[in-house]
Amino acid sequence: MNTTNKNPYIRWFEDLNSNDVAIVGGKNASLGEMISTLKDQSIRVPDGFATTADAYWQFLQANHLKEKIQSHLEELKSGKTPLDKVGKSIRRLFLSADFPEEITAAIQDAYQKLSQNYDTPEVDVAVRSSATAEDLPEASFAGQQETFLNITGEAELLDACRKCYASLFTDRAISYRQAKNFDHTKVALSVGVQKMVRSDQGSAGVMFSLDTETGFPDVVLIDAAWGLGENVVQGSVTPDEYRVFKPLLKKDDYKPVIEKTLGDKQKKLIYAKGGSHSTKNVNTSAQERQSFVLTDDEILQLARWASIIEAHYQKPMDMEWAKDGETSELFIVQARPETVQSQKQADALKTYSLKQKGEKIITGVSIGEAIAAGKVCLIESADDINHFQDGAILVTQMTDPDWVPIMKRAAGIITDHGGRTCHAAIVSRELGIPAIVGTDKGTEVLHDEQEITISCAEGDQGYVYKNILEFESAQVNLEDTPEIKTQVMMNIASPAAALRWWRLPCDGIGLARMEFIINNSIKIHPMALVHFDQLKDKATRKQIQNLTQGYPDKTEYFVDHLTRGIAKIAASQYPQPVIVRMSDFKTNEYANLIGGKQFEPTESNPMLGFRGASRYYSDRYRAGFALECQAMKRAREQIGMTNIIMMIPFCRTLQEADKVLEVMAENGLKRGENALQVYVMAEIPANVELAAEFSQRFDGFSIGSNDLTQLALGVDRDSSELADLFDERNEAVKRMIRRLIETAHESDRKVGICGQAPSDYPDFAAFLVEAGIDSISLNPDSVIPVIHRIAEVEAKL
Known part of the structure; x- marks a missing residue:
């Protein structure tokens, strides 16, 4: 189709590019840019055309609208007439106006050519508004004007174009331009007419x-x-x-x-x-x-x-x-x-955390990373938005641009429906307030004046808590972070948390806890999936059926969720190393998983019982460990996260190490193949005493200072009576750590630490650097201060 057209009122998408924003607005210029420049890369964009800004100005002139619009806006500015009445009056002017004959003819001619191109008498089109000041880097006009779908025929098209013009003066568009200091009289509207995709x-x-x-x-x-x-x-x-x-x-x-x-x-x-x-x-x-x-x-x-x-x-x-x-x-x-994250300051990271525990009421998709508390203001219809109270938490089924004026005054937002890219999510990000969308039943469970706290600081899931809870925020300054020799890594539990901390200057993840993914995402004991048909409890079977919908093979549910959880953590630091510890639940913790009680023994001391490596080759759990191995293999070999290093916890003897490595190989995970490295946790005195022999079986050590201290000193770390005795800085513990580092280095093996101590005690972090440790893995909020401390110690060495 030859679309070359010098008509001042119509431009075909294929003749446009991103320099034409002043002529056809950001939306239409971008469509033209993609059609004209990216077709060679096989990106499909439906054909179409746009009316120009000249057509808009000619429409205003022919109907004598400019002065009338300006008069109404002056009434708004002076406070004489409220926004809703001004917007309605201006829109009525557009809807009762007629297109000049030459513009009507241009639109009709272009529509006929588009229909011919798709070999149909009247092609169905999407009619979209595109403001000429739209999508500037500092502001997004997304959603400010109207779109009309499944428009067919010349009469419907002209009517939709007229409605698009009128939508330049919706209440939300007027208030948005006022907030961004855009001159109403200098913003024109282009209409994009695009072949509908039969979605x-x-x-x-x-x-x-x-x-x-x-x-x-x-x-x-x-x-x-x-x-x-x-x-x-x-x-x-x-x-x-x-x-x-x-x-x-x-x-x-x-x-x-x-x-x-x-x-x-x-x-x-x-x-x-x-x-x-x-x-x-x-x-x-x-x-x-x-x-x-x-x-x-x-x-x-x-x-x-x-x-x-x-x-x-x-x-x-x-x-x-x-x-x-x-x-x-x-x-x-x-x-x-994108106009929110791309505008954020790269050298600053603001974090929020709850200081109190609370009762969770509902959950949904978290938007932003902040926390807010206040009283609920439940509004079910846009007709009632005038009832909103400043500083309240807005609770509604969903929002659209008509809600923006009150969203700006809210402390937080909760909706029944929506995902991460819905209107409520986009606006809350722009405004910098937390929102929880897609709760399903927020408007049913919550009620007016109820005091709640909403937390978006705990990962992908947002939580609504009863009552107003105490919380705090902190600013992490990423500027002027010194260069150091010691590797600093992070301890990460949840996949969502991994992405949250990507800006930190780290050398990877020193401990990713598989059991967190199992407990929070999968929720089901792996053996209950392996032996689903043998489950005795009917309620448990039903619960598992509901969770595993869409997975005919129940074990695939476990492998799929674990694979992607591990991969998401690994992605946050790729290609830096990410050390994933295989499951390290105690028997009482495994029993609390759905279906777990049928498969777990009762132990008097689970801390020293059937845990870690001993489970992996046992007939009682071997099939469950096979699922863990499948997930690890997929994450590395199918998704591509070859930066994942496996780590075996609580490996008591050399014979046990051999058995675990043998079972891993049976499941396609052979140390050394596909660059697979396997580390062992050093958390038992035997790991230190036999460090040279363990070095022949593993590629590195990660010190679990909590368990090592507990076993070295004979102190239960959870005992309040012995709390004063439990200290990782005890000389006995430090000597064991120093000896482990020396022995491992003799065998050219790396040693890191993933315990809590270096996060809590700067002097302990200094000891580790002096002892020559290769890496220190920290809680994310400790990374920056500990880096500064390490720099001081290294400067003295």
Whole structure:
């Protein structure tokens, strides 16, 4: 199709580029940029055209609107007329105006050509608003103007264009421009007319080229739901959520999908036939709710496109995608700069933590990393937003741009529906206030005036607590961090926490606790999945059935969740080493997992009982350890996290070490193959006494100073009566550590420490440096102060 057109009112997308924002706005200029420059890289963008800013100004002039609009805005500025009445009056002016003949003809002609291009008499199109000051680096106009879907025929198209013009003066658009000091009279509106992707029969969603909560730059975040994408954007459904690790996308041997979370997706937006609306929501089927929207290959294709688009624009991007249900093809339908994380100060990190424990009421997807407390203000309809009280926590089903004026005055936000890319999430990030979206039942459980605390500082999940709890915030300054020789690593429990701390100047992760993923994400005892058909308790069977929906093989649920949890932690520091400790529950802790009581013995002293290495070759747990090995193998060899180092805890004897290594090899994890390193925890005096022999079996040691101190001094670390005696700085403990380091180094083996002591005691960290330790693994909040302490010690050596 020859679209070359000198008509001042119409520009085809393929003739536009990112320099044309003044002519067609940011949204349409970006579509043109992708169509004209990225087709060679196989990125599909639906064809279309845009009306120009000239068309908008001509529309105003022909209908004598400029002076009338200015008059209404003056009434607002003087306080004579409130915002809602001013906005309504201005919009009425647009809706009752007519397009000049030459603009009508230009739109009709372009629509006919687009229809011919798709070999149909009247092509169905999406009609989108694109303000000419839109998507500037310092502000996002996303969601400020209207979009109309499934528009067919010239009459419907002209009506939708008129409505787009009117949406330049919605209440939220007016107030947003006022807040950002944009002159209303200098912002024009372009209308984008784009071939609809039949995602009403497929799926759609939103995609970011970085992690929206932490700013971690090496992931693509994708939200996905069935049907047209407006439900995801508006937050009226809780979508699937996927994260992909970008640095491994170019390696064909790997599939670096590091997170897949199933959303409830309770409804989908589809085409409507007849009536006044072009789309309608219908309930999804049980199968749709229990199935992932995208396959791994589709997730990876979208992530590759996101990486290409980000590289082209040389900045983090916020994109919308759609999958055509008729052709199964994926498309990018919008791309704009990300405007929150990319604007944050890179050398500062603010952290929040609760100082009190509280009773959890509900949970959802956490947005931001802050904590807020206050009284609930429950509002079910936008008609009632005037009842909102400043400083309260807004609780509602979902938000749209009409809610922005009160969202600015809220201490926090809680919604029933929505995912990480919905309207409530985007606005709360821009405003810097915490939000918990997709709680499912927030409006049912919470009530007006109820005192609550919302915490988004505990990872991907946000928690609502009863009552107002004490919390604190701290600013971590990353500037002027000294260079040191000793490796400083982090102790990390949860995958979400790993991404949260990516900015810290670390050399990797010295301890990633597998049991945290099992306890918080999987929740089921592995042997209860291996022997599901033999479970005796009916309630337990039902609970496991519910959790493992979508997994015909129950053990696959365990392996899949553990694989991605481990991979997400490893991604946060890739390619730096990440040491993952195999499960180290005690029998009483294993028994508390779902289905665990049937498979665990009762011990009088679980701390010194059936734990660590002894479990891995035992018939009682061997099949469970095989699942752990499968997860580790997948994370390394399928996802591609070859920076993972395995670590064996509580290995009492050399014979036990041999047995564990043999079982690992049987499960495809042979030390030395595929660059696999295996470390051992040094937490038993025997590990120190036989360090030379253990060095022949393992690639390194990680000192567990808590257990080593307990066993060296014969003190129960949990005994309040003996608390004064439990001290890692005791000379006996220090001599053992020094000897271990010396012996290991003689065998060219590395030694690190992952215990609590160096985080708590600066003098103990200094001792470790003087003893020649290779690495110190710390709690994240201790990293910066301990680095400064190490620098002082190293300067004296």
